[in-house]
Amino acid sequence: MLKWLQRAACPHALAAMPPTPAATGVAPDVPGLVFERISNARDLGGLVGAEGRRVRHGRLYRSGNPALASDADLERLQALGLDMVVDFRSPGEKSPGEAAFGQRFRWQAVPVLEGSMAMDVLMPRLRASTPAQMDAFMLEVYRDFPVRYRAAFGGFMQTVQGGRTLLFHCTAGKDRTGFAALLLLAALGVGQDEILANYLESNQRNAQFNAAALAQMGGLGIDAAVLMPLLEVRASYLEASMQAIDAGWGSVGNYLCDALQVDVAQLRAHYLAG
Numbered sequence: 001m002l003k004w005l006q007r008a009a010c011p012h013a014l015a016a017m018p019p020t021p022a023a024t025g026v027a028p029d030v031p032g033l034v035f036e037r038i039s040n041a042r043d044l045g046g047l048v049g050a051e052g053r054r055v056r057h058g059r060l061y062r063s064g065n066p067a068l069a070s071d072a073d074l075e076r077l078q079a080l081g082l083d084m085v086v087d088f089r090s091p092g093e094k095s096p097g098e099a100a101f102g103q104r105f106r107w108q109a110v111p112v113l114e115g116s117m118a119m120d121v122l123m124p125r126l127r128a129s130t131p132a133q134m135d136a137f138m139l140e141v142y143r144d145f146p147v148r149y150r151a152a153f154g155g156f157m158q159t160v161q162g163g164r165t166l167l168f169h170c171t172a173g174k175d176r177t178g179f180a181a182l183l184l185l186a187a188l189g190v191g192q193d194e195i196l197a198n199y200l201e202s203n204q205r206n207a208q209f210n211a212a213a214l215a216q217m218g219g220l221g222i223d224a225a226v227l228m229p230l231l232e233v234r235a236s237y238l239e240a241s242m243q244a245i246d247a248g249w250g251s252v253g254n255y256l257c258d259a260l261q262v263d264v265a266q267l268r269a270h271y272l273a274g
Contacts, residue, residue, distance in 0.1 A: 036069075082165055172202070178199045
């Protein structure tokens with residue numbers, strides 16, 4: 001059971017950050033948010049935030065790589081009225097064929113794990129590692145998110161704070177995107193159980209993506225058990241991030257307010273209904 005959202009918020013933000021509501025279940029996605037070639041896409045709208053107010057539908061989206069979009073997917077994306085697409089991937093993870101997609105949307109590159117997730121780096125690690133070593137690698141990745149990549153995630157939160165209709169993503173929409181969603185939903189006062197459920201939902205939503213990756217990597221001699229820590233999300237990974245936050249700042253509230261300089265009241269005014 002994750003306990004981190006039960007800790008006190010930073011003192012100067014107590015009025016803006018009321019107690020986390022009890023989890024009441026995850027509201028369904030907005031109908032029609034279905035894509036042919038974009039994995040793990042969803043609207044964060046409907047989750048219960050501070051004072052029982054729900055996150056507004058049609059404002060905050062998360063996904064895997066949208067540059068894989070089909071023509072029909074592009075039409076659906078354009079219909080969302082996005083003001084900004086935030087990409088957490090590093091340059092080495094992108095292909096030249098993605099340029100056309102980037103021209104259709106206002107794009108912000110916020111690279112996280114630069115150099116760590118490119119295939120020319122990952123393949124030697126996968127070939128040399130055991131499942132336990134890959135699990136340890138992912139735990140270290142998550143510990144690094146709030147510390148080593150504090151500036152990147154702080155920049156993301158400042159972008160969101162502007163009240164934009166926004167899609168944020170990485171490659172599979174689960175690790176970097178999952179940590180970004182944690183920060184955003186915690187700032188909006190969403191309950192810890194709902195945040196964890198939203199995070200773990202990537203396993204179901206990425207089932208086809210993961211099956212294809214396992215088949216491809218199996219053909220290259222990579223053991224499925226070694227690859228799974230890289231493909232799955234696990235509660236222990238998110239807890240590793242929160243332990244790092246707790247060690248450095250005492251609580252997620254302190255981290256948001258002091259480390260990332262988030263204006264929680266402004267964020268909630270933009271994205272919570274009621």
